[in-house]
Amino acid sequence: MLEALTAGLFNGLIYAAVAVGLALIWGITDVINFAHGEFLMLGMYAAYWMFTLGHLDPTMSAPLVAILVGFVGFLTYALVIKRLQKGPPMAVILATFGLGLVLRQLAFIAFSPDYRSLPDTMLSGSVSLGAFSLGRPSVVTGLISLVVIGALFVLVYRTRWGHALQAVAEDRQVAALVGISPDRVNAQVWILGSAAVGLAGALLTTFFYVFPSVGTVFGLLAFVAVCMGGFGSLPGAFVAGILLGLIEAMTGYFVAPALKSVSVFILFILVLWYRPRGLFGRW
Amino acid sequence: MTTQTLDTRTRRRHWPVLAAAVIAVLLALVPMALKDAFTLQVLLLAIMFGALGACWNLVGGFLGRVSFGHGVFIGTGAYTTLLLLHYWKITPLLGIPLGGLISALLAWLVGGPTLRLSGHYFAMATIALLQIGLLLFINWDWAGGATGLEAPIGDAAWKLLFRSKVPYYWIAVLLAFLTFCATHFLVHSRTGFYWRAINGDEAAARSLGVPADRYKMLAFVISAGMTGVWGGFFAMYVGFIDPDSMFSLTTSVQMVLVSILGGVGTLVGPWLGAAVLLPLSEGTRVMLGSSGLGLDLLVFGLAILLVTLFLPGGLVTLWRRRRGTAGR
Numbered sequence: 316m317l318e319a320l321t322a323g324l325f326n327g328l329i330y331a332a333v334a335v336g337l338a339l340i341w342g343i344t345d346v347i348n349f350a351h352g353e354f355l356m357l358g359m360y361a362a363y364w365m366f367t368l369g370h371l372d373p374t375m376s377a378p379l380v381a382i383l384v385g386f387v388g389f390l391t392y393a394l395v396i397k398r399l400q401k402g403p404p405m406a407v408i409l410a411t412f413g414l415g416l417v418l419r420q421l422a423f424i425a426f427s428p429d430y431r432s433l434p435d436t437m438l439s440g441s442v443s444l445g446a447f448s449l450g451r452p453s454v455v456t457g458l459i460s461l462v463v464i465g466a467l468f469v470l471v472y473r474t475r476w477g478h479a480l481q482a483v484a485e486d487r488q489v490a491a492l493v494g495i496s497p498d499r500v501n502a503q504v505w506i507l508g509s510a511a512v513g514l515a516g517a518l519l520t521t522f523f524y525v526f527p528s529v530g531t532v533f534g535l536l537a538f539v540a541v542c543m544g545g546f547g548s549l550p551g552a553f554v555a556g557i558l559l560g561l562i563e564a565m566t567g568y569f570v571a572p573a574l575k576s577v578s579v580f581i582l583f584i585l586v587l588w589y590r591p592r593g594l595f596g597r598w
Numbered sequence: 599m600t601t602q603t604l605d606t607r608t609r610r611r612h613w614p615v616l617a618a619a620v621i622a623v624l625l626a627l628v629p630m631a632l633k634d635a636f637t638l639q640v641l642l643l644a645i646m647f648g649a650l651g652a653c654w655n656l657v658g659g660f661l662g663r664v665s666f667g668h669g670v671f672i673g674t675g676a677y678t679t680l681l682l683l684h685y686w687k688i689t690p691l692l693g694i695p696l697g698g699l700i701s702a703l704l705a706w707l708v709g710g711p712t713l714r715l716s717g718h719y720f721a722m723a724t725i726a727l728l729q730i731g732l733l734l735f736i737n738w739d740w741a742g743g744a745t746g747l748e749a750p751i752g753d754a755a756w757k758l759l760f761r762s763k764v765p766y767y768w769i770a771v772l773l774a775f776l777t778f779c780a781t782h783f784l785v786h787s788r789t790g791f792y793w794r795a796i797n798g799d800e801a802a803a804r805s806l807g808v809p810a811d812r813y814k815m816l817a818f819v820i821s822a823g824m825t826g827v828w829g830g831f832f833a834m835y836v837g838f839i840d841p842d843s844m845f846s847l848t849t850s851v852q853m854v855l856v857s858i859l860g861g862v863g864t865l866v867g868p869w870l871g872a873a874v875l876l877p878l879s880e881g882t883r884v885m886l887g888s889s890g891l892g893l894d895l896l897v898f899g900l901a902i903l904l905v906t907l908f909l910p911g912g913l914v915t916l917w918r919r920r921r922g923t924a925g926r
Contacts, residue, residue: 367900412851413906420895518855574737583722584723587712588711
């Protein structure tokens with residue numbers, strides 16, 4: 316029971332780490348990036364190949380991967396999102412969905428549908444926590460996620476630059492009037508949010524399989540976490556991510572492992588029933 | 599909208615139904631002249647997705663609540679129809695309407711918590727519904743589990759089992775005509791005006807006395823019921839269903855896409871979009887699908903990207919632009 320809970324907690328931290336990037340992009344630019352899961356997948360493959368070809372451990376390559384995926388995020392913003400922001404909101408959602416599909420199928424063609432995993436990373440091993448032990452990779456990843464989320468939180472809510480972001484989220488035109496370029500801020504947010512998910516992806520390779528549709532597994536959970544947390548709220552995404560990890564673990568423990576994901580989606584709908592704008596959403 | 603345009607609207611109100619009837623008759627005659635099974639299949643799929651888009655459009659276009667989970671109603675309709683046939687030998691002639699009814703009931707049940715949501719929240723909630731349906735049916739052994747269900751093979755008209763695909767094609771044409779009429783009359787009725795009012799500004803509509811909750815629910819329930827009927831038909835047509843293909847996010851997105859491609863919130867849009875998209879996607883599937891690399895899905899993804907980038911208002915806007923009345 317306690318073991319399941321702890322494992323669920325660390326899973327939840329990873330969901331939160333995947334979700335914060337999405338929450339950031341949604342909160343500031345008002346776009347739900349349906350290719351977010353595929354950005355994660357790209358990050359995972361990048362880390363995988365850096366290890367396999369360059370013998371660079373995922374813990375070391377993570378910053379590099381973050382930069383790489385951040386660049387993908389920038390391209391996505393500059394080439395796709397920017398053109399669509401004035402159009403119907405549906406168009407943006409569909410476009411990112413299409414982009415995700417394209418990335419997934421390209422990965423499928425380039426890397427084959429094989430499930431790959433890294434045999435032996437610096438993190439391999441386990442951590443003993445009293446009565447039971449957990450895999451060291453998931454514990455370290457969870458802790459790093461916590462640090463990254465904390466750093467993002469400080470960056471967005473406590474720095475001058477973060478205030479500029481929030482100003483744009485609040486009102487683009489007024490922000491532009493006081494000398495903040497919404498376009499530039501949006502691009503920065505896309506880079507930052509994508510880099511965050513790239514980092515999470517690199518760390519995830521230390522204990523999770525890499526395959527072309529891995530993004531849909533985590534992507535869907537990230538969407539649920541972000542929505543449940545409330546409109547672009549970083550603390551919301553964080554809390555919701557952990558909640559998802561816990562409820563999954565509990566359902567797996569008490570009901571049936573096969574119904575783990577069902578409970579996640581049911582919880583999501585229940586939360587929206589009582590809080591239509593999510594747990595931390597502004598009213 | 600000025601009174602003048604309203605008047606002309608009312609006067610030429612029902613010519614689209616007549617036009618649809620003519621097109622339906624012409625389409626029904628196609629199998630007489632054309633024996634190619636593939637072309638017929640593409641035509642049928644285009645008609646079906648046009649209809650599915652039209653059903654989706656009631657909620658996504660006219661009411662302005664974008665659902666990415668309409669596949670859940672296809673799945674419900676399809677499973678109801680086949681389960682009734684499989685276990686109790688109940689004819690799909692009853693099963694398909696029942697499937698629609700159960701889909702409508704499902705929509706009524708989930709509409710309460712979800713229709714209050716707006717924007718992204720509603721979209722995400724519908725995706726969650728779709729996932730719940732998918733996961734439940736994968737784990738439900740009585741309903742075939744992950745392997746799915748098969749319709750019996752045979753030739754029994756009263757069970758809607760035909761060895762040839764032509765009868766299914768005729769059924770599709772008939773159903774499509776009914777779907778078009780239903781959407782046409784709904785949209786031009788008081789209900790349709792209420793929907794558009796809610797879409798425009800829900801708070802303002804409420805303040806003018808539009809019973810917004812009731813009419814939102816109505817749109818959702820009708821749209822779901824009609825989608826469920828098509829789900830039942832689809833199950834009989836393909837003869838084999840499994841959770842992955844019925845509760846499919848790709849199918850749900852395709853319903854949205856044909857509407858966007860044609861023009862959201864217009865009556866002809868979804869049909870137009872399907873007429874363009876389905877031959878394209880089926881064509882690439884046949885040409886590239888056998889490579890086993892999923893190239894057809896790649897093309898589908900690219901199509902979505904290009905359509906939204908270069909034609910966000912849909913094909914209908916091309917027509918409007920030419921007439922010089924761009925921008926509704």
